[in-house]
Amino acid sequence: MDLILEGLALSFTLESLLAITIGVAAGQILGAIPGLTASMAVALIIPYSFYFSPWVGIPMLLGMFKGSFFGASTTAILIRTPGTPAAAATVLDGHPLAQQGKGAKAMKMALYASVFGDTFSDICLIFFASLLAIVALSFGPAEYTVLIVLALGSLGMLSSRPAWKGVMAMLLGVVIGMIGLDPITASERLTFGNPELEEGIGLIPMLIGFLAVSEVFQQMNDKTEDLSSAAVRFSTNREDNRVSWLEFKSCVPVLFRSSILGTIIGAMPGLGATVAAFIAYGEARRTSKTPEEFGKGSLEGIAAPEAANNAVSGSNLIPLLAFGIPGDIAAALILGAFMIQGINVGPLAFSQNPVPLYAIYGALILANLVNLVLGFGLVRIARFAVKVPRRLLLVSVLVIASAGSYALRGSLFDIQLVFVFGLLGFVMIRFGFPTVPLLIGFILVPLLEENLRTVLLLASTYDESLLFVFTRPAFVTMTVLMVLGALFFARRRWRKRAVPTSES
Template identity: 65%
Template sequence: METMDSILAGVALALTWQSILAVLAGIVAGQLLGAIPGLTATMTVALLIPYTYYLDPWVGIPMLVGMFKGSLFGSSVTAILVKTPGTPAAAATVLDGYPMAQQGKGEKACKMALYSSVFGDSFSDIVLIFGASFLAAIALKFGPAEYTLLVAFSLLTMGFVSGAKIWKGLFAMLLGMLLGIVGLDPVTASPRLTLGFLELEEGIGLIPMLIGFLAVAEVMRQMELPRKHLATSTVSFSDDPADRRVSWLEFKGVLPTLLKSSSLGTAVGALPGISATVAAFLAYNEAKRSSKNPEKYGKGELNGIAAPESANNAVSGANLIPLMAFGIPGDIAAALILSALLIQGITPGPVVFRDNPEPIYAIFTALLLANFFNLILGHGLIKMARRVVTVPKRILFPVVLVIAAASAYAMRGSIFDVQLVFLFGLLGWGLTKLAFPTVPLLIGFILMPILESNLRVSMLIAGSVPNPFAYFLGRPAFVTLLVVMFLLLVLVMRRILRDREAARAAGLRSGG
């Protein structure tokens, strides 16, 4: 009864008209700003913070929540329509979203992204509400050794399922990993592969790399096409109603992917320090690995949108799990919510659930409310974007180049980053020309720093315990992961062998 009272009090706190308006405003701002490359939600919120001192927390927190959720969806719209992810988290959405848009199914792709985002959000919010303390306790069992296993395994399966020739996939992945280790050595702090540039000491920036590799490379590819082609509109939209919406049957078809990717995103979000970008790529990789038709990925597969979109949104809700359970913010969004709570004298953690749970329930309400508004307002954004991208290519693509340069500059006021954008544009264009797959390169680049620092920390730990084998094999999470991965690896190998067998049989038949 008492619990019920505090739940109701919390819900009431979040359902005043000011709070509802704040969520709405946050969603609108988030969706629009998210769609602008280089302006991540975190950055926008950071710039706005000095102006929000006087806001009531029950206006401020719902607005923050709305902004973060809105921006994750907004950034996918540009990823799908113009191959330019608004934030790094949407980079994986480009892979199947852009091909769909090129086939005239841009609206369908955007809607799929919207439904997946809202699905991922709602999934992780519900997990957060009912299982925060339980999940957080499991997440704490994940140390550097477990992170190392997870990442190494993702890279391993990636190499095999990249679709193209295996050596090309592996080459692209290794190149990505090489780019990923540029910067200061994580243990000794001495510069590596920086060629003497101070700008490279913190590593190659994710935003210049992604924007160059995806957007600028695409503009270069378009420049090669005959001139006549440039007068056509950037994205044409098919008028066939089937290409403009996601049917119930199609939604049911991607539901397994949605569930799996949302779970994956929630798990990643519960682990502090792994970003939504990583979750999106992991989910894409896993959806492709387990698909019956992996060859369809990269050519406009609905599951290829559903997976990264639901996973990256699931991360944002799940980042609150370690926050609610222990007071550990999983990412910057969670850190901002934490600071707003601390001002009110509320310290998230086990104690608050017992003593003063109303604010926690208010946050939960705001989260669910934001999902609802995101869904409604998302349709408006899609309609707007549709109008913008029907301008002719010869107008839009130069604009994309300007935005690419400006957004790289905006991150840290560095001309060096602008040069990087164009360098990666050239690299991306060249690799596509030579038919190298791009996904393994991006995944290698994003995962390498996580793999390296965790592997090296694990080695340091191994050196600090009397018996390293006993230490690692005594960790239940480590052993469980090892077993699961071994089984998955067997599955992958079996499939590769079977495919090869089938290919050989087909070859024989056509040859004979």
């Protein structure tokens, strides 16, 4: 207990509070700018971190990562430009709401969901880190495969009419996702000998082009819109600019489910926040009472991906603290910062010197509060910023999109990609092709391929061949749960059919 207090005392100081505030503010702004990520900012300040006390540097870093998730969703909602890939799923319902003049409502929902997801996963980290880490490690390629198949199943229900257009869009996404190195043999696929394509199509230039630049083209082409009018209009009705208690309450089940999903996915090295957001979105739609609202401005459709992607940011520290394994680049940077400051993380840290760990917990919780408070400020600034005339905003988006994608890896090729995908998105919308299946095909199917083929490779080393998966407890548990879930679903549907409702 004394150790816990000692740890909390380290993070509950005025200087670390100030550091957290600077971190969160910087994170929210960087997150909102497409192409600039919190990871880049952290990499820039690491050489200077020697001159900071650990309890200034580390809280600032944690705040930065937390802030960036929410910052990214404001631009996703208002101008259809996800600041980071993790906010791509937020575009689906956030942007339609903004078009209805309810942008402020959407941003506030995103803020509440972000802070909810963060807090949920931080609590899990504090109380169940070692347990969750063991569960996460028991997940190997076989379990990932099942998880992704499940996700594709629930996301497949985002079907569009006519169905063939959805299938075509998804297949195109799969083909684009296949560009690069074969995940098993590491031989080149669809690269046409171009070394720029060897590492595949970058997620960030692809998303910026496909979502944001296509929207700019769309608006430029729209002759009915007055180009000097405000870029994004906000309703003057007070109800459209806030999230009422009733609305929030209706999202609570989704918030819990998505936070649980995000926490579990974050604890497993290799899936990440973007995948978590899409899986939670699909799951929210599958379990929603009003699935027809999804894609048109459903609050649940914002709550789910936002809670899930933020939950990842807390739980990716789980394998780091329990096993010294960073779950993603953010966790790797945090690990780097700890090491520079001489703080050991890993399985021995809890027994050797737990005080810094408790201080981290304190900083995490504090950062969530700061994120909430500063988030309201960002909503105000964002509302003000998009009041500029449409013709200015459209041009700025193009400039930021190009600069942001260049900054990422200093490649002119990525700017070309942004415009190629902008054109692709524009043409697809023009001819009535849905865009979401392409994103799902691009993000999830290559992951499925990688894991499935690893399973097949593993199978060749076992006497029981592919049946080896049934020797893995995690796989068996997941399969049983999946079958039970399917049975439960089928029964509910059967009952519905047996008792015809008045609507039908």
